[in-house]
Amino acid sequence: MDRVWIFVFIGFVAVVLSSVSATLTINEISGPDYIEVGSQDELVLDCDFTAENEEDVVLKWFFNGLEQQIYQWIPQDPHAYALGVLKPMIDNSFKISNDPRTMLRALKFKEVTPELTGNYTCKVESTDSEQVMTKQVIIYSPATSFDMFLMGGDDEFPGDEIIFCDAKNILPKPEFNLYVSGVNGSLEEPEMFEVTKRVSPNDDGVYNMSITLAFNASYLDVGTTRFVCQLDIPGTNYSEVKSVEYFVDSLDLKRTTEGLTDNSLMTEDSGKDRISSSIYLVLLIVGSLVFAT
Ligand SMILES: *[C@@H]1O[C@H](CO)[C@@H](O)[C@H](O)[C@H]1NC(C)=O
């Protein structure tokens, strides 16, 4: 008799728990945060969700906010639907698993192009609940060239020194900045000098950027001053740094310069061929003036 009551009680608890434990959650969107153009030929973003004791579950993917829906799937349904601007690139038959409850939840792009850069939102809805999660993906292209030059450093007369940094064909828009290295190695904005930045994107969002710093070496501290140009694409691990050192002698204020290149990605480039560098610099400046007009 007691035993029967125990079974009834357990059964009652199980019924209560199962009706209470309806859950709809998105655990994560897995996939890359960034991809270099040309390094992969497909992109998969997997919306890992849990739906327990939920009715009428629908999974939707959106691009750049909740206005543009690009994908829809109803769990258990053998078909998913791609729609909107990215439709031609989406493989709506891609199965992430063989489980009919989850198999078509992932978004697969058959190619990786810069237009896929953006924010992807997965939204899972049921009769009485909804969950959203967003992930940003950046498709980037590193600079095809990145140069730094110092001109006028060997002059008798201070005041016409120029530092020029130039980076070409980067996508999307990078952060590009010139700093002066302080005594303790910290990088500071060169506030006392005039910095000119030129930014030119083309129609495809590919950027050429340059920075010109005109300065008067008489205002530099005695000793070595290091100028640093830093190029980064936010949201990716892409970063390149170049630097040039300028030396002011303590005794007779004689100025000499030393070229130096720090670079994690590109080959070393010594400061020895400064004459050809100067010619190249003049060509670059003339070139950018022509492009600017
Ligand atoms: C994507 O989201 C980030 C962070 O919220 C935002 O800064 C960025 O502008 C968004 N990009 C687009 C294309 O909406």
Ligand SMILES: *[C@@H]1O[C@H](CO)[C@@H](O)[C@H](O)[C@H]1NC(C)=O
């Ligand atoms: C650079 O500064 C020195 C010292 O202040 C000054 O004599 C010289 O004229 C300046 N050069 C230019 C081009 O302004």
Ligand SMILES: *[C@@H]1O[C@H](CO)[C@@H](O)[C@H](O)[C@H]1NC(C)=O
């Ligand atoms: C380095 O020195 C600058 C001033 O020259 C100071 O603002 C900065 O806080 C210092 N940084 C460190 C890490 O000590």
Ligand SMILES: *[C@@H]1O[C@H](CO)[C@@H](O)[C@H](O)[C@H]1NC(C)=O
């Ligand atoms: C960037 O520079 C390259 C090489 O000089 C040139 O072919 C391209 O048209 C430039 N792009 C822009 C947007 O100015």
Ligand SMILES: *[C@@H]1O[C@H](CO)[C@@H](O)[C@H](O)[C@H]1NC(C)=O
């Ligand atoms: C950036 O990260 C990728 C993997 O996410 C790695 O293969 C690559 O070497 C990294 N690049 C740099 C410059 O750290």
